[in-house]
Amino acid sequence: MIRYFFTRLASAIPALLIIVTATFFLMRAAPGGPFDQEQTLPPEIMANLQRAYGLDQPIWTQYGRYLKSLLHGDFGPSFKYKDFTVTELIGQGFPVSLQLGVMAMALALIAGILLGTFAALHRNSMADYATMSLAMVGIAIPVFVVLPFLGILFGVYLHWLPVAGWESGSIRHRALPVIALALPPLAYIARLTRAGMLEVLRSDFIRTAFAKGLPLRTLMWRHALRPALTPVAGYLVPAVASIMTGSLVVESIAGIPGIGRYLVQGALNRDYTLVLGMVVVYSTLLIGLGLLVDLLYAWLDPRVRH
Amino acid sequence: MTPTLNVQDLRIAFSHRAGNIEAVDGVSFQIGPAECVGIVGESGSGKTQIFMAAMGLLAGNARATGSVRFEGAELLAAHPTALNRIRGSKLTMIPQDPMTCLTPHLKIGVQLAEVMVTHRGTTWRDARSYAARMLERVHVAEPRRRLNQYPHELSGGLRQRVMIAMSVLCEPSLVIADEPTTALDVTVQAQVMELLRALRGEFGMALALISHDLAVVAGLADRILVMYAGRIVEVAAAAELFRRPRHPYTAELLKCMPTIAGPRAVRLPTLAGQPPRPGEVLQACAFAPRCSRAADRCRMERPELVGPADAQVACHFPLSHD
Numbered sequence: 024m025i026r027y028f029f030t031r032l033a034s035a036i037p038a039l040l041i042i043v044t045a046t047f048f049l050m051r052a053a054p055g056g057p058f059d060q061e062q063t064l065p066p067e068i069m070a071n072l073q074r075a076y077g078l079d080q081p082i083w084t085q086y087g088r089y090l091k092s093l094l095h096g097d098f099g100p101s102f103k104y105k106d107f108t109v110t111e112l113i114g115q116g117f118p119v120s121l122q123l124g125v126m127a128m129a130l131a132l133i134a135g136i137l138l139g140t141f142a143a144l145h146r147n148s149m150a151d152y153a154t155m156s157l158a159m160v161g162i163a164i165p166v167f168v169v170l171p172f173l174g175i176l177f178g179v180y181l182h183w184l185p186v187a188g189w190e191s192g193s194i195r196h197r198a199l200p201v202i203a204l205a206l207p208p209l210a211y212i213a214r215l216t217r218a219g220m221l222e223v224l225r226s227d228f229i230r231t232a233f234a235k236g237l238p239l240r241t242l243m244w245r246h247a248l249r250p251a252l253t254p255v256a257g258y259l260v261p262a263v264a265s266i267m268t269g270s271l272v273v274e275s276i277a278g279i280p281g282i283g284r285y286l287v288q289g290a291l292n293r294d295y296t297l298v299l300g301m302v303v304v305y306s307t308l309l310i311g312l313g314l315l316v317d318l319l320y321a322w323l324d325p326r327v328r329h
Numbered sequence: 330m331t332p333t334l335n336v337q338d339l340r341i342a343f344s345h346r347a348g349n350i351e352a353v354d355g356v357s358f359q360i361g362p363a364e365c366v367g368i369v370g371e372s373g374s375g376k377t378q379i380f381m382a383a384m385g386l387l388a389g390n391a392r393a394t395g396s397v398r399f400e401g402a403e404l405l406a407a408h409p410t411a412l413n414r415i416r417g418s419k420l421t422m423i424p425q426d427p428m429t430c431l432t433p434h435l436k437i438g439v440q441l442a443e444v445m446v447t448h449r450g451t452t453w454r455d456a457r458s459y460a461a462r463m464l465e466r467v468h469v470a471e472p473r474r475r476l477n478q479y480p481h482e483l484s485g486g487l488r489q490r491v492m493i494a495m496s497v498l499c500e501p502s503l504v505i506a507d508e509p510t511t512a513l514d515v516t517v518q519a520q521v522m523e524l525l526r527a528l529r530g531e532f533g534m535a536l537a538l539i540s541h542d543l544a545v546v547a548g549l550a551d552r553i554l555v556m557y558a559g560r561i562v563e564v565a566a567a568a569e570l571f572r573r574p575r576h577p578y579t580a581e582l583l584k585c586m587p588t589i590a591g592p593r594a595v596r597l598p599t600l601a602g603q604p605p606r607p608g609e610v611l612q613a614c615a616f617a618p619r620c621s622r623a624a625d626r627c628r629m630e631r632p633e634l635v636g637p638a639d640a641q642v643a644c645h646f647p648l649s650h651d
Contacts (some may be wrong), residue, residue, distance in 0.1 A: 065489060228431055231430045231492075233386055234417060235443070236418060237443065241447070243441070249434050250433065325481070
C-alpha cells in the first residue's frame with residue numbers, strides 16, 4: 024500500500040508538468056499580450072517592457088526560465104498587478120478561498136450524506152421523492168442564479184444576512200456564499216449516497232446485521248455507511264473541481280477577496296504568470312486530493328489494500 | 330411445556346405487479362426445546378421464508394399472517410425493538426452463503442464481539458476474549474489472529490465457522506441453519522455438520538435445519554418436515570421417514586438420493602415435471618401433476634395434513650407399508 028502510494032505520488036510530477044506546459048503554450052497562443060491597452064503604447068516603451076519581463080526572448084527560452092523558477096517555488100512577477108509577485112497575490116487570497124471551499128465541501132458532504140441516507144431509509148415514500156426532487160433542482164440550477172436569489176430573499180427582503188462582503192470571523196457573511204457553492208455537489212452527493220445505500224441495504228451482510236439484532240443506528244453507522252459511500256468517494260475530485268469553478272463566480276458576485284477572480288481576470292488580461300500560478304495551485308490541490316481518495320478507498324473497503 | 334417455536338397457520342404472500350404470490354400457504358408446526366427439526370423441500374417451496382418471517386427479515390413487499398411464537402412471544406407483529414432483544418441472542422441464524430454474509434470492511438473480532446456488546450452489555454474487551462474462546466470451540470486455529478482479520482482473508486469453511494460461532498455466542502434457544510453447507514465443498518460440509526451436532530449436545534439448543542438435500546438433514550434431525558409448493562406434505566420422525574415414506578413426493582425424493590452401494594453406471598433418478606409456478610392458485614393437490622398415484626380426487630380436492638404430531642401426511646392415497 025505504501026509503495027503504491029509513493030508510485031502514485033511520483034506520477035503526479037509528470038502530470039503537473041504536462042498541465043503547466045499546456046497552459047503555458049495555450050496562454051501564448053491567445054491573441055494579444057499583457058501590455059496591450061486601448062491606447063497603444065509607443066513602440067520604444069513596449070520594447071522596454073517586453074525586455075524587462077523577458078518577453079523578447081524566444082518562447083522556448085521563456086518556457087525554460089519559467090520552469091526553472093517554478094522549481095525554486097517562485098511563480099514570478101504579476102504582469103498586471105505590477106507591484107506584486109504572483110506568490111504574494113495568491114498568498115493573500117488563498118486562505119479566504121480555501122476557507123470558503125472547505126466550508127462548502129464540508130456542508131455538501133455532511134448534508135448530502137444525511138439526506139441520501141434518509142431518502143434510502145424511506146425509499147419510495149413522499150419524503151424520498153421530495154428529497155430527490157430537491158436534489159434534482161440543486162443540480163440543475165447554476166450557482167450564478169442561486170446566489171443572487173438567496174441574496175434577494177435573505178438579504179434584501181428578510182434582512183437576515185448580508186448580501187455580499189467578507190469580514191474575518193463573521194459566520195453571517197459566509198452563510199450565503201457557502202450554501203450557494205455547496206448546493207450542486209450536495210445534491211449530487213445525496214443522490215449518490217441514496218443509490219449506494221439502497222444497494223448496500225439489499226446485501227446479505229446487512230441481512231446478517233439485522234439478524235444479529237443490532238439497533239438500526241448501529242447497523243447503519245457500523246455496517247452500512249462505509250460501503251455505501253464508495254460511489255461518493257469516486258465523486259470527491261469532481262466535487263472539489265466543481266466547487267473551485269463555482270468559487271470563481273461566487274467570489275465575484277459576493278465580493279469575496281479570494282483568488283477566484285485572479286484566474287478570470289488573469290486570463291482576460293493575459294497575465295501569463297498569474298494564470299500559470301493559479302493553474303499550478305488548483306491542479307496540485309486536485310492531484311493531491313486524488314491521492315487522498317486512493318487512501319480513502321482502502322479505508323472504505325479493505326479488499327482494495329491488496 | 331411451551332414449544333420453542335410455534336408456527337400456526339402461517340401464510341406469506343408477496344405483492345407483485347402481476348398480483349399476489351403465495352409463498353407459504355397455511356403452515357403449522359412446532360419445534361420443541363432441544364429438538365432438531367429438518368425442513369426439506371426444493372427451492373421455492375417456501376421453507377426459508379417461514380424462518381425469515383420469524384426473524385422479521387421478510388422483504389418489503391411480503392405480508393405474513395397467522396402466528397409465529399417464540400417461547401410464547403408473538404414475533405409476527407412484534408416491534409423491531411422487541412424483535413432485536415430476541416434475534417441474535419436467543420434466536421439466531423446461520424446463513425446460506427458465508428462468502429457474502431460478513432460485512433467486508435469490519436474485522437472478524439468486531440463482528441463477533443458486537444453481538445455480546447449489544448445483547449449482554451459487556452465491554453468490547455470481554456466480548457473479544459469471549460469471541461476468541463468461541464472461535465476455538467468451533468475449531469478455528471489461531472483465534473486471536475483471526476479476530477484481527479477481515480472476512481476476505483478467511484476461506485469459505487472458516488467463515489462458516491465464524492457464522493456458527495456467532496450464532497451460539499449468547500446461548501440461543503433456537504438456531505436456524507439455512508442450507509448451512511450448500512456453499513461449501515463436500516469435505517468441509519461433513520465437518521460443519523459434525524460441528525453443529527457437537528454444539529447441540531453442548532448448548533442444548535433446538536435446531537431448525539433447512540435444506541433441499543435429504544442427505545444433509547438425515548444425520549442430525551429428530552423429525553423432518555417435507556414441504557412442497559408452500560405447504561407441509563409430510564411430517565415424520567427422521568428414521569421413520571427414510572424407512573417408510575408415506576407421501577409420494579417424499580418417496581420420489583428418497584429415490585433421487587445417490588447411494589454409494591448402488592451400481593455407478595445407472596443414471597440418477599430424477600423427479601419428472603416442474604413444481605407449480607408461484608402465484609398459481611391451486612384447488613387440488615399441488616403434487617398431483619407429477620404424481621404416479623394421482624386419481625381424479627387428487628385433481629379436485631386438496632388433501633389436508635392429518636395424523637398425530639410426529640406422523641402427519643397430506644395425501645388422499647398415502648403409501649402404506651404394511
